[in-house]
Amino acid sequence: xxxxxxxxxxxxxxxxxxxxxxxxxxxxxxxxxxxxxxxxxxxxxxxxxxxxxxxxxxxxxxxxxxxxxxxxxxxxxxxxxxxxxxxxxxxxxxxxxxxxxxxxxxxxxxxxxxxxxxxxxxxxxxxxxxxxxxxxxxxxxxxxxxx
Amino acid sequence: xxxxxxxxxxxxxxxxxxxxxxxxxxxxxxxxxxxxxxxxxxxxxxxxxxxxxxxxxxxxxxxxxxxxxxxxxxxxxxxxxxxxxxxxxxxxxxxxxxxxxxxxxxxxxxxxxxxxxxxxxx
Amino acid sequence: xxxxxxxxxxxxxxxxxxxxxxxxxxxxxxxxxxxxxxxxxxxxxxxxxxxxxxxxxxxxxxxxxxxxxxxxxxxxxxxxxxxxxxxxxxxxxxxxxxxxxxxxxxxxxxxxxxxxxxxxxxxxxxxxxxxxxxxxxxxxxxxxxxxxxxxxxxxxxxxxxxxxxxxxxxxxxxxxxxxxxxxxxxxxxxxxxxxxxxxxxxxxxxxxxxxxxxxxxxxxxxxxxxxxxxxxxxxxxxxxxxxxxxxxxxxxxxxxxxxxxxxxxxxxxxxxxxxxxxxxxxxxxxxxxxxxxxxxxxxxxxxxxxxxxxxxxxxxxxxxxxxxxxxxxxxxxxxx
Numbered sequence: 001x002x003x004x005x006x007x008x009x010x011x012x013x014x015x016x017x018x019x020x021x022x023x024x025x026x027x028x029x030x031x032x033x034x035x036x037x038x039x040x041x042x043x044x045x046x047x048x049x050x051x052x053x054x055x056x057x058x059x060x061x062x063x064x065x066x067x068x069x070x071x072x073x074x075x076x077x078x079x080x081x082x083x084x085x086x087x088x089x090x091x092x093x094x095x096x097x098x099x100x101x102x103x104x105x106x107x108x109x110x111x112x113x114x115x116x117x118x119x120x121x122x123x124x125x126x127x128x129x130x131x132x133x134x135x136x137x138x139x140x141x142x143x144x145x146x147x
Numbered sequence: 148x149x150x151x152x153x154x155x156x157x158x159x160x161x162x163x164x165x166x167x168x169x170x171x172x173x174x175x176x177x178x179x180x181x182x183x184x185x186x187x188x189x190x191x192x193x194x195x196x197x198x199x200x201x202x203x204x205x206x207x208x209x210x211x212x213x214x215x216x217x218x219x220x221x222x223x224x225x226x227x228x229x230x231x232x233x234x235x236x237x238x239x240x241x242x243x244x245x246x247x248x249x250x251x252x253x254x255x256x257x258x259x260x261x262x263x264x265x266x267x268x269x
Numbered sequence: 270x271x272x273x274x275x276x277x278x279x280x281x282x283x284x285x286x287x288x289x290x291x292x293x294x295x296x297x298x299x300x301x302x303x304x305x306x307x308x309x310x311x312x313x314x315x316x317x318x319x320x321x322x323x324x325x326x327x328x329x330x331x332x333x334x335x336x337x338x339x340x341x342x343x344x345x346x347x348x349x350x351x352x353x354x355x356x357x358x359x360x361x362x363x364x365x366x367x368x369x370x371x372x373x374x375x376x377x378x379x380x381x382x383x384x385x386x387x388x389x390x391x392x393x394x395x396x397x398x399x400x401x402x403x404x405x406x407x408x409x410x411x412x413x414x415x416x417x418x419x420x421x422x423x424x425x426x427x428x429x430x431x432x433x434x435x436x437x438x439x440x441x442x443x444x445x446x447x448x449x450x451x452x453x454x455x456x457x458x459x460x461x462x463x464x465x466x467x468x469x470x471x472x473x474x475x476x477x478x479x480x481x482x483x484x485x486x487x488x489x490x491x492x493x494x495x496x497x498x499x500x501x502x503x504x505x506x507x508x509x510x511x512x513x514x515x516x517x518x519x520x521x522x523x524x525x526x527x528x529x530x531x532x533x534x535x536x537x538x539x540x541x542x543x544x545x546x547x548x549x550x551x552x553x554x555x556x557x558x559x560x561x562x563x564x565x566x567x568x569x570x571x572x573x574x575x576x577x578x579x580x581x582x583x584x585x586x587x588x589x590x591x592x593x594x595x596x597x598x599x600x601x602x603x604x605x
Contacts, residue, residue, distance in 0.1 A: 007463035014464065014472045017511060021428050023173050027166050034165020034213075035158040042157040042208035046149055060211060061247045067212065068248060072255035075421050076263035084423015089168030091423045092179045093186055093213045094161070095248065100423050101179060103256040107265045108419035111319040118260055122253065125422065129183045129214070130249065133221045136191040137241030141225030143195065145237055172425070176468075179424050265420045267313050267320070267410045267435075 026088055033087035037094040041067050064095050071096035075103040101125040153207060160202075160209030168213075183214050190218025194226070220244045270394045274488025276481075277455045284393040285447040286440055286563075286600070287400075288339035289556035292331050294409065294435030297545070297553065300535045305557040306436075307334065313410065313435045320410035321355065327437040327549075328353075328364035332404050335439035335556075346370035347398040350389050352381035353548050354407050354433075355415065364404065378577030379474075379503050380457070381405040382438065382552040383596040387454045389442045390598070399444050406437025407547030416467075416582060429469040431505045431531060431546035438552030440560070448603045449563045453489065455597040457481040459579065463590045467580070470591075471508020471531075471543055474576040477593035478504060479515040482574055485597050486521055493523050497568045500559065502551035502575035502595075503531035505543030530554040551575045559600070566605035573598050 041063050048059040074080040080100045084091040091097050102122055109121035123130065168186065171177050177185070190213075193199040199219045202210045210216060221241040228240025242249070273279050291306045298309030308330070315323040328351070336343060349370040351361040358374050365372035377384040382405045389401030412433035413420055442451070460480050464473035478501050486492060493499060493516075504512055509529035516523050530551045531544035555573060562568040576595040585591070 010462045010476065011464060013514075014469070014511070017472070017507060018469065019428050019507065023170075026173065026425070027169050030169035031162040031166040034168075035162025035209075037165075038161025038209045038212040039154055039158045041212040042154060043149075045208060063208065064212070064216070064248050065251045068252050069255050072252070072259050075423075076259035078263075078266045078421060081268070081421050081423045085425055087165075087423075088425045089172050089182060090162075090165040092172075092182050093165045093168040095212055095214060095217060097179065097423065098183060098214055098217065098248075099252050099255065100421070101183065102252045103259050104265070104419040104421035104423075106256040106260040107263060107421050108414055110260045110264070111321075118257070122256055125180045125418070126183065126252075128180050129187055129217075132184050133187050133191070133218055133245070134241060136188055136218065137221035137225040138237055140191055140195050140222040141229035141237030141240060144226040145229040145234065176427065179418075179422065265410070268413075268420060 029087045030090035032090070033083065034090035034093060037067070037091070037096055067094070067096050068099040071099035072103045075100050076107065098126055098129060156206045157209040160206035161212060164210065164213045164215070186214045187218040190215030191222040194219045194222040217245060217248060220248070270391065274484070276457070276484050277453055277488035278387070278391070279453050280390055280394045280451060282394045282396065282444065283450040283452060284390040284442045285445060286449040286451070286560060287443040287445055287447045288335045288441040289439065289560045290331050290335035290338060291438045291553040291557040292327055292334070292436060293549070293553050296409075296539065297434055297436050297534060300539065301533055302554060302558050305561055306553060307557060313408065320408055320414070321359070324353070324355070324360045324406065324408040324411050325363045327406050327408065328360050328404055329367050331406065331437040331439040332364060332368060332402060335402070335441050339441055341400070341441070343368045343370060345400065346402050347400050348373060348389070348392060349402045349404070350375060350385040351404040352376045352385065353405060354378065354412055360406065361404070370402070377594055377596060378579055379546055379548055379550065380575035380577035380594055380596050381548045382555060383502070383573055383575035383598050386440065386442065386451060386598050387456060387596060390451045390454060393442055393444050401442045402439065403442065404437065404439040405548040405552045407433055407435070407549035409433045409435045412547060426542060427468045428542055429466070429472070429507060431470055431503065431543045432535065432541035433547035434534060434545040434550040434553060436549035436553040438549065438556035440556050448605065449560060450601050451598050452601045453599040455481055455485040455488065457595040457597070459592045459594050461590055461592040465585070465588070465590045467585050467591065469507070470546060470578050471505035472511060473591040474578055474593045474595070475504055475508045475511040475515060477595040478512050478574050478576045479519065481595040481597050482516065482572075483519050483521065485572070493521055493526065496570045496572050497526060498559070498571045499523060499527045500571060500573050501529045502577075503544070503546040504529045504576060505531045505546065507543050563600055563602035566602060569602050571600045573600065
């Protein structure tokens with residue numbers, strides 16, 4: 001009991017000692033970088049719409065494909081992590097963050113070999129996104145199917 | 148063609164969604180995988196209650212570029228295919244709709260890792 | 270060798286430090302101890318094809334250069350002692366394979382250098398061994414990969430985080446006389462005050478440093494002012510502040526003679542939040558700056574308390590708190 005009290009007190013003390021960083025700068029960084037990425041996507045879509053016979057649906061798919069490809073290449077050049085250190089969620093939340101979370105482990109683990117390194121570790125961060133996304137989509141589809 | 152009011156809306160809404168993500172990072176110390184999953188599920192839920200389409204009409208890429216858009220694509224694919232083809236559609240539709248994104252992400256990751264190696268941080 | 274008090278060893282034959290060598294990465298080379306390190310790398314890949322291999326080469330280079338400094342060859346090594354942060358301490362194992370020396374692998378996370386020194390000092394003090402080569406180190410990129418995220422992933426480091434030092438240090442102990450001796454050591458207990466935040470190692474490890482330091486002062490009936498320098502391993506800025514608070518609470522006020530390797534190794538402009546960490550942190554500072562100062566008589570009595578966090582990614586993911594340890598050695602320099 002005494003130990004429990006000590007630990008509780010210490011953790012409270014520890015939390016009070018943690019340096020408080022002002023949230024506003026990081027919120028602002030996330031805002032403008034995140035907004036800019038979305039804006040960039042919209043401009044791509046509008047440019048794609050200039051192509052004859054391009055449907056809105058296809059333009060949207062191309063838009064995310066182009067964003068994913070660009071983020072992947074920027075990850076390779078080692079630019080995306082620097083951007084991420086600045087913008088935080090501003091670079092995680094957009095689809096580019098999903099691309100970064102697939103490319104970065106692939107790069108990191110390629111030294112452990114082709115199959116067990118690069119291919120196997122590719123999804124260590126983004127795996128949950130695909131698993132949860134697939135299951136949630138099936139649940140959503142079932143709900144609509146039944147009701 | 149180029150609608151500047153739309154661009155403003157895309158920037159503001161997209162930025163705000165990312166800022167919400169940053170609030171989550173600061174307050175809950177969530178890691179990037181959790182953030183991605185949270186926003187993805189948010190997109191699925193918004194689509195289920197029918198709120199995503201109007202949001203998309205309003206802000207375009209501002210809501211589809213954030214990973215919520217990926218959740219929306221998956222959910223919409225499963226729902227529409229389910230209505231058209233029944234149970235099989237429910238299983239096939241989601242991934243079919245999102246296939247482009249996943250395929251490109253995987254292929255690009257593969258290609259990029261052939262040409263680059265991870266670099267240390269300075 | 271005899272035991273004094275509860276956990277402290279007093280060495281009677283006084284194992285001597287006859288050679289030391291430190292090698293660090295480019296970032297550390299721009300820090301506060303740049304003029305003391307023996308070798309600073311331009312590229313932390315060190316001409317290897319992976320960071321793990323680079324870490325091994327750091328170990329090998331540090332050991333070979335330290336041997337060269339005291340005119341020893343690798344056949345002369347009585348025992349090689351070392352450890353690192355990698356799973357199964359691979360860097361040390363591969364280093365021992367290259368050197369073909371009798372090898373004891375030890376693990377104490379970031380406290381491994383001091384743990385190695387204690388083991389080595391005991392072996393020499395027992396009149397059995399002529400020398401013991403202690404080598405530990407760490408590498409930022411290998412530690413990130415094993416404990417955190419891929420390097421290229423765009424994430425922000427939390428304000429309580431520390432930066433793993435790229436570097437290795439080798440210290441050779443011998444029964445031959447020299448200016449610097451290990452006179453006392455305290456073996457620490459595993460201390461866990463139920464801190465779970467893996468991004469706040471300083472806060473988790475400070476209680477371990479407290480227990481060991483407190484036990485040492487009690488065992489030897491001394492107080493902080495009796496020493497020229499009290500150095501903790503890698504508590505960082507926050508952790509060392511906490512240690513000051515905790516020590517004061519226990520009745521031992523740490524004065525201006527207290528410092529932390531992690532806090533001191535990087536300069537303020539280097540954006541590393543709380544400072545450095547890792548086996549290489551205390552190893553490189555100890556084998557460069559501290560031993561250098563002891564040798565030239567600028568420092569006489571130096572306490573080194575190295576702390577280590579003994580969790581793994583699996584234990585943390587299963588919700589366990591972070592068990593920590595701290596080992597202490599007392600280094601004394603002769604009058605020059």
